[in-house]
Amino acid sequence: MMRTRPLKVALLGCGVVGSEVTRIMTTHADDLTARIGAPVELAGIAVRRPGRVRAGVPEELLTTDATALVKRGDIDVVVEVIGGLEPARTLITTAFEHGASVVSANKALLAEDGAALHAAAEQHGVDLYYEAAVAGAIPLVRPLRESLAGDKVNRVLGIVNGTTNFILDKMDTSGAGYSEALDEATALGYAEADPTADVEGFDAAAKAAILAGIAFHTRVRLDDVHREGMTEVTAADFASAKQMGCTIKLLAICERAADGRSVTARVHPAMIPLTHPLASVREAYNAVFVEAEAAGQLMFYGPGAGGAPTASAVLGDLVAVCRNKLAGTTGPGESAYAALPVSPMGEVVTRYHISLDVADRPGVLAQVAMVFAEHGVSIDTVRQQGKDGEAALVVVTHRAADAALSATVEALRRLETVRGVASIMRVEGE
């Protein structure tokens, strides 16, 4: 059943992802036609600077008026790869109002405003797909939303930001400090001129919000995600990690509480054992573990960013929404029926690695141990290293609530014998 009137696609943005989308739509047009059941035609490409040379991009399709493009009335699908909140949000909403389905790679917008966008799509009977918003080419949104639709996901744990993984991998393997590793990442094009969104964990937090929302059938917004960046991870932290048989990764962790009645979502650097599969995820690769009640542990691994991988995810969605258009239907929309409360970071239960600078005198360990005990935080191991009247004390705890650990650390800081808290890092993946 091949129809000949082509489906019309409007592309918003023509940077690294947009130009790859254009290239693939042009060079693989016959395959896309066969897989969709109708030809797809690139009807227009909205860009900010039409004068810029874009190899392989038909100049006659370029326009600076994105609003007019989505309002044309004959557009079947809008592909949004501009990023950021505005004008993306308004353009997507306008697209819905004009009957177009939307494929987006916009993690920030979806984490901020996913519920409203889903509602708008449903109201207008169109699709909103966004596989490319999380972990580039790695299929994650579709497996969570469809393959695991009959299962109960308890945990999503992963490396979802390639820039920070490249930096941490570099620090781990070369012994470099943070700024040296960042410089290399910038020089190689893995980090942007302003790396804030990556290194402060904003990008990973947006992805955590999206993943938690889908995994737990609950609305989770960016604000619900506890976020700590990785700019303060030091070479000394890596040395400590190695002594424990661990390395350090920036992790996104979405968990269902043990009683099943609430969920948490967080992004922070953490130590993980070298034996854990995530420990061997190198360079800018991403990998995500999903633990489900019936399926057990699944892992998804691949390139988490880049023009071509992101375009692959965009085009997979494009085929799906085009098929839906032809069938006169829509795919699964938002599923937030569980509406579980998102608990604050204080209720997260995990393990901790704490380095203290203490006075090297008898009784200090006993004093420190007492503070942990008073706050109900059980110690797993303590390592003591003395030097010149000062000593370093490294404490690894058993599982404890984050609030209890914070209170412990506050009390430790008040101890006269504790000169400083050199680092606190969570230990995951055990």
Add this chain to the structure above:
Amino acid sequence: MMRTRPLKVALLGCGVVGSEVTRIMTTHADDLTARIGAPVELAGIAVRRPGRVRAGVPEELLTTDATALVKRGDIDVVVEVIGGLEPARTLITTAFEHGASVVSANKALLAEDGAALHAAAEQHGVDLYYEAAVAGAIPLVRPLRESLAGDKVNRVLGIVNGTTNFILDKMDTSGAGYSEALDEATALGYAEADPTADVEGFDAAAKAAILAGIAFHTRVRLDDVHREGMTEVTAADFASAKQMGCTIKLLAICERAADGRSVTARVHPAMIPLTHPLASVREAYNAVFVEAEAAGQLMFYGPGAGGAPTASAVLGDLVAVCRNKLAGTTGPGESAYAALPVSPMGEVVTRYHISLDVADRPGVLAQVAMVFAEHGVSIDTVRQQGKDGEAALVVVTHRAADAALSATVEALRRLETVRGVASIMRVEGE
């Protein structure tokens, strides 16, 4: 938009998978209802031995008349977890004729007769889904069929049989021989009483046929898959592999030829470097690499078998086909438009590790090297070990066509100085 008339599901088979499907449908009924948009009701369960005790399975639903169950006329979805060709094929076809969609975990049937079944489903306007047929809970069918629908898959390389991976892992880590490792796998329930389907590669070959078909949009049948079992892998092979920094895995490999005009599918034991992610897949786990033009290298990892993981995949499909039923549509059917020829094993190009028992006398290496050269097979490395007038010669080749290698080995066997060919193993994943 919740409707109240439940969708009716008939379950064919109630072994390890079927009883897990029943358990989850019962205990997670509310979640399934919310995710589908309507309640699902287990309307009947066809079993061979109704007297057997099945914990948690409602006895009043059991019937021995599977045909009558699928012919009832009010069944929306048939879940087939009987396995084997008949009566599964007839029951599935009958289900289609009576308007039911089918979710199947039956790799043998799909590899044998997938095209006819897809055609029958399409003719009757219903769905045929089978995520559970390949690699248990690991989402593979849906990612290949949907997430990568806008990409060009060039290669699928994976461990898709848990039983043989358990045996090979045991041989690798304990130095055990094949039959000792098989005995342990049998005792622990990883191998069946008759392990033929697993150890001779039939199970993996069926999965390879299904994966190749989806990946290359081409019909690939079980007969098209070159198949070698792993019963002849020895402890000596593992020792040789270790010397090369490799281990041995039973791999399913589906490849597009370099010119893109044909494909191959094969299952055989192969050496892979210890640095390759598949090398660290332990016990009965499965993992599959997918290489696509735009996406790059993706890996999917998880439990490849077992009641609960397989049930997870079945239920994901059940949710999808129920949603399609409610929307009055069907999901993507067979995509075989590319219709690429499947080339025979002789045209596969890969590397080889060959162990020869040769006479320990001058000139033997030159003679052997000449035979390789005459057949156009280029040698990468040779290792020679002499002992008591006999010597072992281990040759590792560069990439060469399988037919050229076979001809080389035949010629080597005819050499008077070659006492025997101890082993030939392909080297993959480099």
